Amino acid sequence: MAGRSHQRAARVTFVLLALLMSACTSEDARPGTSGDQGPEPGTGGGGGTGPDSGTGGGGGTGPDSGTGGGGGTGPDPDTSMAPSKNPQFSWFEYEGKDPVYQEFTAGEGEYLNPILAGFYPDPSICRVGEDYYLVNSSFSYFPGVPIFHSRDLVHWTQLGHVLDRPSQLDLDSQAISEGIFAPAIRYHDGVFYMVTTLVGGGGNFFVTATDPAGPWSDPIWLNSVDGIDPSFFFDDNGKAYVVNNGPPAGVSLYDGHRALWIQEFDVATQKMVGPRSVIVDGGVDISKEPIWIEGPHIFKVDGTYYLIAAEGGTGDQHSEVVFRSASVTGPYEPYAGNPILTQRHLDRNRPFPVTSTGHADFVQLPNGDWWSVFLGTRPYEGDLYNTGRETFLMPVRWVDGWPVITAGMETVPYVHDTPALPPQPAPAIPMSGNFTYRDEFEGDELAPTWNFIRTPVEQWHDLTASPGWLTLRARPAHLGQREQPSFVGRRQQHGWASASTAMKYLPSAPGDAAGLVAFQNDDFYYFLGVTLADGEPVIQLEKKAGSSANGEPQVIASAPLDLSAGAPIHLKIEAQGAAYSFSYAREPGAWVSLLEEVDGKTLSTQQAGGFVGTYIGLYAYTEQP
Secondary structure, rough: OOHHHOOOOOOOOOOOOOOOOOOOOOOOOOOOOOOOOOOOOOOOOOOOOOOOOOOOOEEEEOOOOOOOOOOOOOOOOOOOOOOOOOOOOEEEEEEEOOOOOHOOOEEEEEEEEEEEEEOOOOOOOEEEEEEEEEEOEOEEEEEEEEEEEOOOOOOOOOEEEEEEOOOOOOOOOOOOEEEEEEEEEEEEEEEEEEEEEEEEOOOEEEEOOOOOOOOOOOOEEOOOOOOOOEEEEEEOOOOEEEEEOOOOOOOOOOOOEEEEEEEEEEEEEEEEEEEEEEEOOOOHHHHHHHOEEEEEEEEEEOOOEEEEEEEOOOOOOOOOEEEEEEEOOOOOOOOOOOOOOOOOOOOOOOOOOOOOEEEEEEEEEOOEEEEEEEEEEEOOOOOOOOOOOEEEEEEEEEEEEEEEEEOOOOOOOEEEEEOOOOOOOOOOOOOOOOEEEEEOOOOOOOOOOOOEEEEOOOOOEOHHHHOOEEEEEEOOOOOOOOOOOEEEEEOOOOOEEEEEEEEEEOOOOOEEEEEEEEEOOOEEEEEEEEEEEEEEEEEEEEEOOOOOOHHOOEEEEEEEOOOOOOOOOEEEEEEEEEEEEEEEEEEOOOOEEEEEEEEOHHHOOHOOOOOOOOOEEEEOOOOOO
């Protein structure tokens, strides 16, 4: 790798469409610097022109869509540069346009939920002085564990990633929804601790740093701690503990039966000591067979230990529950009013629902107020969402000595009053509400919002060979295989969104391909790209949807393409909830529809499975490197 992602020097241009404010740097721990669209359209002709109205390839000029990012803003730079089999991208633009933010807007003293839109699940948070730090799960994307900084809890700036070196994180051959689960971040005696689980790899480990922007240490493995979701608790008596989800002590009584375990941790030796013991078996009431008690955190308030955890699985039955005890090792009593956070009992047909809420963490403000970050989802229909699980923010109120986030029929709001903290200026990269993001690739490092699939084994992207262009070296590593393809992507953060780019590329052999991808996992994606058909360039749309077509990608639209002029081709993907549309242009703004309103449900977590959200990225492939 060319360097840590938090050191990205790329100059990126952004257009902010929502009212956003951001965090300053720390003083105490300063950072280093709508429904189914009908049956699938038929396949367009391989080299010919498909029918109009978006149901096949478009050889003629269609209307400008007028809704996407990018292509109509001016000429591309350096169009005289000769195209090659290694594609070069001159810019990438993403625009989020969710209808909910036309219904809800944040005024002065208010913020929008989610605070981190898109695939940012399992949030964990800590405070150091006036500064707040937050991490999320990253599964099999690299770099791993994005880390954010804020001073107002509302507007967040990404510092980089905790796991940004191959020596820290080997994701070779991992499924997309394996990898890094549920990181927890804590601060103790001048040191930051991030503890997590590498599922499908070595298990539980932690890393440390004195600067949250890094560098972070190589992993220190907790071999005696099985299960997932570890979290540190540093007591005020000098002792420390790890609490985590694991199998029950005896025979599992039902599917999803798990337990919460605790064991002392020696800070000096960085090793687990003493016996491991179960502090919660099954959940709040084991007679009701609660499932997947996980994501635990311990807090001490006025001498009482509070244990919070997720229960019910991370789908629409998700919740957060709480227990308390006079001793850190228990016994813990459950709150009679549990759960303290859920939306599972609310009408699923309510407008703009937030669902699947849980996996919370708490933080206390200097004035004594408590707030919680937690995950939730925003389905466009039923339980269908393509954006993954997102990070939300709500206050914690105390009821008879118990912390509560929502109760009764309370809904998670899209707009809420801000915490009692000084407001901050807008961040460079917006993370909430509707916004437009544009990357001109003018630096020598990628911005921290970009990710790779799995850990790179070699350097295949370049921002310096042709300044102002991102070059991808085409390699024989294909999407859909558990390899590390030449793919760099960023999250789809809105159900209604567009992403566009300008690419200079000339395929030279059968199998060569490059373009724009909407990627949910190895088995579910759409690829809009340039390739060869019968020796001639074409623009085509490829779909892979699980076991359909024997698990093979299928070309569902194609149109001939004249690349003789050498000018960049513009590509665009538009999402409208359950429908995706794909178009291209030879001149800025002159969009031609290749295929419209394709089934986008295939990119939903519900249909594709797993725990991640859709990425939109740039990709190159060749069979003959």
